[in-house]
Amino acid sequence: xxxxxxxxxxxxxxxxxxxxxxxxxxxxxxxxxxxxxxxxxxxxxxxxxxxxxxxxxxxxxxxxxxxxxxxxxxxxxxxxxxxxxxxxxxxxxxxxxxxxxxxxxxxxxxxxxxxxxxxxxxxxxxxxxxxxxxxxxxxxxxxxxxxxxxxxxxxxxxxxxxxxxxxxxxxxxxxxxxxxxxxxxxxxxxxxxxxxxxxxxxxxxxxxxxxxxxxxxxxxxxxxxxxxxxxxxxxxxxxxxxxxxxxxxxxxxxxxxxxxxxxxxxxxxxxxxxxxxxxxxxxxxxxx
Numbered sequence: 649x650x651x652x653x654x655x656x657x658x659x660x661x662x663x664x665x666x667x668x669x670x671x672x673x674x675x676x677x678x679x680x681x682x683x684x685x686x687x688x689x690x691x692x693x694x695x696x697x698x699x700x701x702x703x704x705x706x707x708x709x710x711x712x713x714x715x716x717x718x719x720x721x722x723x724x725x726x727x728x729x730x731x732x733x734x735x736x737x738x739x740x741x742x743x744x745x746x747x748x749x750x751x752x753x754x755x756x757x758x759x760x761x762x763x764x765x766x767x768x769x770x771x772x773x774x775x776x777x778x779x780x781x782x783x784x785x786x787x788x789x790x791x792x793x794x795x796x797x798x799x800x801x802x803x804x805x806x807x808x809x810x811x812x813x814x815x816x817x818x819x820x821x822x823x824x825x826x827x828x829x830x831x832x833x834x835x836x837x838x839x840x841x842x843x844x845x846x847x848x849x850x851x852x853x854x855x856x857x858x859x860x861x862x863x864x865x866x867x868x869x870x871x872x873x874x875x876x877x878x879x880x881x882x883x884x885x886x887x888x889x890x891x892x893x894x895x896x897x898x899x900x901x902x903x904x905x906x907x908x909x910x911x912x913x914x915x916x917x918x919x920x921x922x923x924x925x926x927x928x929x930x931x932x933x934x935x936x
Contacts, residue, residue, distance in 0.1 A: 689850050689854065689859050690841060692856055692859065692872065692880055693841035693859065693870065693882075694839065694840055694841050695879070695880035696841070696870075696872055696880045696881065696882040697832050697833045697839035697840060697841050697882075698838075698839050698879075698880075699875075699879045699880055699881055699882070700829075700832075700833035700834070700839065700882060700906070701833050701834060701839040702879075703908045703909075704730060704731075704732060704740045704908075704909070704910070705728060705729070705730045705732075705740060705908070705909040705910070705911070705912055706728070706729050706730070706830075706833070706906065706907070706908060706909070707726070707727070707728050707906075707907045707908075707909050707912075708726070708727045708826055708829065708904055708905065708906050708907070709724070709725070709726050709727075709904070709905050709907075710723075710724070710725040710726075710727070710822055710823075710825060710826060710902055710903070710904040710905075711723070711724050711725075711902065711903055712724075712725075712822050712887075712900070712901060712902030712903070713900070713901055713902070714821075714898070714899070714900045714901075715897075715898065715899045715900075716893060716896050716897075716898045717896035717897065717898075721756065721757075722756070722757040722762075723754065723755065723756050723757070723822050723902075724755045724756075724757075724762055725752065725753065725754050725755065725822050725823055725826060726752070726753050727750070727751070727752040727753075727823070727826040727830070728749075728750065728751040728752075728909075728912060728916055728917070729748070729749065729750050729751075729830045729833075729834060730748075730749045730912075730917065731743075731747070731748060731749070731808075731834070732749070733749065733772060733917070734749075734911075734912060734913075734914055734916055734917055735914065736914050737911070737914070738911035738912055738913060738914050738916075739910070739911045740911075747772045747773070747800065747807045747808065748770060748772075748807060748808035748811050748812070748834060749770055749771065749772055749917035750768065750769065750770035750775075750811060750815070750830065750917070751767070751768070751769050751770075751916050751917050752767065752768040752769075752819075752823050752826055752827075753766075753767045753768075754766050754767070754820070754822070754823055763780070764780045765779070765780060766778060766779045766780060767780075767919070768815070768818055768819070768823070769917060769918070769919040770799065770811045770917070771917055771918055771919060772800075772917070773798060773799070773800050774796045774797065774798055774799065775796065775797050775798075775799050775811055775814055775815075775818075776794055776795070776796045776919040777794060777795050777796075777818045778793075778794040778919065778921070778922075778925065779791055779792065779793050779794070780792065792922070792924060792925050792926060793925060793926040793927070793928050794919075794921050794925055794926075794927060794928065795818075795927070795928045795929075795930045796927075796930070797814065797930050799811040799814060806836035808834060808835065808836050809835055809836050812827070812830060812831040812834065812835060813831075815827040815830075815831075821900075822902060825844075825885075825887070825902065825904060826904070828844060829885075829904070829906075843861060844861075844868055845861060845862075845863060845866045845868055846863070847863045847864075848861040848862060848863045848866070848868065849861065849862065849863070856872070857871065857872050857873060858870070858871055858872070859872070865889055865890060865891045866887070866888070866889040867886075867887070867888050867889075868885065868886070868887050869885065869886040869887075870882065870884075870885055871883045871884045871885070871886070882906050883905070883906060884903060884904060884905045884906060885903070885904045885906075886901075886902075886903050886904075887900070887901060887902050887903075887904075888900075888901045889901070
């Protein structure tokens with residue numbers, strides 16, 4: 649089986665293989681500060697980031713579309729993050745280690761089917777990026793190749809922060825959104841929320857279970873709920889943007905759904921270069 653076939657099988661089987669546990673489905677939040685018609689958005693989102701930080705495994709799926717002029721690109725990304733190594737039974741193995749594990753996979757639609765583009769893996773010691781052999785689909789770039797860099801070699805930087813910061817050097821505009829969420833929820837300091845779009849303000853239509861940020865060209869919606877213990881849950885994020893670029897109209901939209909998992913495939917957060925894959929030298933990845 650080729651590396652590309654392996655990637656496509658992973659995409660097809662990812663949800664039926666893993667038992668997903670959505671802790672916050674269908675339980676709406678109470679209105680915050682309802683007496684004054686106000687929403688303490690930062691506090692609500694910080695609570696949601698704290699909930700994210702408490703999960704053993706978090707899984708997100710981002711589906712998106714970008715249109716420039718008459719050209720449209722459809723994408724499907726998935727990301728996993730955990731503080732724990734995964735055992736042979738697919739469950740997290742408790743550990744006192746301060747490391748972090750990440751697995752992000754990117755797919756793009758070509759000819760009415762989605763093909764794998766690349767995979768990023770943080771295996772507890774190294775961050776890998778593998779580019780699938782998909783040149784025949786017009787993606788170009790380095791195909792059937794990989795890079796690796798250690799994120800535990802510098803004792804002055806927490807391994808989790810080293811990995812999260814290094815992600816910015818290997819992500820694209822869609823996987824970068826997954827990386828931003830992971831960074832807000834899993835940095836070594838306390839989880840904290842940051843507004844993702846510059847110059848954005850909180851819409852007056854916002855409530856405690858729907859926070860809407862917008863500026864002149866972009867809108868970002870956070871859909872939240874609570875679990876049975878009253879914790880704030882981040883269920884999904886929606887993004888829509890429309891602007892002109894190089895004389896053409898450009899629009900980008902995506903939806904990111906967030907899940908808490910109890911187990912994953914035992915091979916998650918592991919990477920072994922496929923046979924024939926070309927190693928690419930990495931001069932430096934800035935993780936500080």
